Amino acid sequence: MVLNMVSSKVSETRPFDVQVQIFKVLTHPARLAILDILRDGEHCVCHMEAHLGFRQAYISQQLSVLREAEIIQDRRDGWNIYYRVIDDRIYEVLDAMRRITGQPKSELKKPNVSCACPTCSTHVGKAS
Amino acid sequence: MVLNMVSSKVSETRPFDVQVQIFKVLTHPARLAILDILRDGEHCVCHMEAHLGFRQAYISQQLSVLREAEIIQDRRDGWNIYYRVIDDRIYEVLDAMRRITGQPKSELKKPNVSCACPTCSTHVGKAS
DNA sequence: AAACCATATTCAATACCATGAATGTGATTA
DNA sequence: TAATCACATTCATGGTATTGAATATGGTTT
Numbered sequence: 001m002v003l004n005m006v007s008s009k010v011s012e013t014r015p016f017d018v019q020v021q022i023f024k025v026l027t028h029p030a031r032l033a034i035l036d037i038l039r040d041g042e043h044c045v046c047h048m049e050a051h052l053g054f055r056q057a058y059i060s061q062q063l064s065v066l067r068e069a070e071i072i073q074d075r076r077d078g079w080n081i082y083y084r085v086i087d088d089r090i091y092e093v094l095d096a097m098r099r100i101t102g103q104p105k106s107e108l109k110k111p112n113v114s115c116a117c118p119t120c121s122t123h124v125g126k127a128s
Numbered sequence: 129m130v131l132n133m134v135s136s137k138v139s140e141t142r143p144f145d146v147q148v149q150i151f152k153v154l155t156h157p158a159r160l161a162i163l164d165i166l167r168d169g170e171h172c173v174c175h176m177e178a179h180l181g182f183r184q185a186y187i188s189q190q191l192s193v194l195r196e197a198e199i200i201q202d203r204r205d206g207w208n209i210y211y212r213v214i215d216d217r218i219y220e221v222l223d224a225m226r227r228i229t230g231q232p233k234s235e236l237k238k239p240n241v242s243c244a245c246p247t248c249s250t251h252v253g254k255a256s
Numbered sequence: 257a258a259a260c261c262a263t264a265t266t267c268a269a270t271a272c273c274a275t276g277a278a279t280g281t282g283a284t285t286a
Numbered sequence: 287t288a289a290t291c292a293c294a295t296t297c298a299t300g301g302t303a304t305t306g307a308a309t310a311t312g313g314t315t316t
Contacts, residue, residue, distance in 0.1 A: 012161060013157035013158050013160070013180065015231060016157040018231065019154075019229050020154075020156060020157050020160065022228065024273090026147075026148075026151045027148055028148060028273095029142070029148050032144040032148065033140060033141040036144075045292070046293090051140070053140055056292080056293065056294090057277085057293085057295090058275070059293095060295085061295085063293090063294090078284075078292095079284070080291095089224065092227065093225050093228070095224075096221040096224050097221050098147065099220065100150065100215060100217050101146045101147050101150065103143060156303090172262085172263095174263090184262080184264095185263085185264080185265090185305095185306080185307085186305070189265085189304090191263090191264090192265080202263095204312090204313080206313075207314070208261095208262065208263090209262070
């Protein structure tokens with residue numbers, strides 16, 4: 001990810017570049033949905049796959065964006081890789097935004113699906 | 129501004145589109161700088177021009193993005209057009225982000241410049 | 257009405273992001 | 287070590303945002 005900040009003359013705006021960089025990462029519905037899933041702690045990729053309905057490669061792409069921005073962190077455990085947010089304060093940003101847009105705290109109700117990972121197995125879901 | 133959200137299959141992420149739309153507007157250093165100037169109330173365009181060092185057309189472009197997103201509002205008074213933010217809660221988002229990026233509340237110290245508008249004339253500045 | 261002021265809009269070129277498809281990787285079981 | 291599992295990466299294409307340059311607009315003064 002490369003900045004294209006070549007402000008015409010003076011760069012009075014340079015101090016804002018760091019914030020812009022993070023805002024850019026948040027400018028994507030799938031990534032916001034992923035962060036929403038990670039609100040209650042770490043989850044594996046198959047979990048997100050099952051809950052969001054996207055294909056694995058697509059989710060992995062979005063995870064890599066979040067990871068490179070150092071918003072999330074991964075941890076391997078056997079076959080599965082678990083993701084978690086590094087700095088919980090990102091939710092302060094997201095919550096403040098939701099207060100403006102007037103969206104319910106959890107519009108995204110967990111569907112009755114699950115994957116084979118330990119986390120999902122503890123749920124009621126039934127994989128097809 | 130048109131959304132390009134054509135999620136592969138399911139659109140579990142659609143509820144996030146509204147937030148994404150606003151985040152997109154915040155994904156720009158000049159626009160963040162403008163919002164920062166508007167923290168203490170309304171200001172005319174020439175004011176921003178003087179304080180940011182960008183050319184008038186450029187600032188006007190960014191203002192139009194903020195205006196179309198209904199983040200700011202304009203008011204005409206004689207020659208000048210004054211802008212103000214519509215919903216102050218946008219600063220909750222910006223402040224939350226600054227807490228993460230660790231930027232000082234007002235990195236952007238007002239330079240000793242001014243334009244001919246009534247607002248600027250009350251300042252100490254001297255236009256070249 | 258004409259000249260002038262502050263500000264807005266349009267246009268075109270370029271840079272950047274999104275995303276599907278194909279393929280690669282590293283840990284694990286047999 | 288070969289097959290397999292969960293996940294990551296690369297590549298190519300189309301779409302969207304950025305921004306400089308030129309020009310338009312609408313209120314104001316004379």
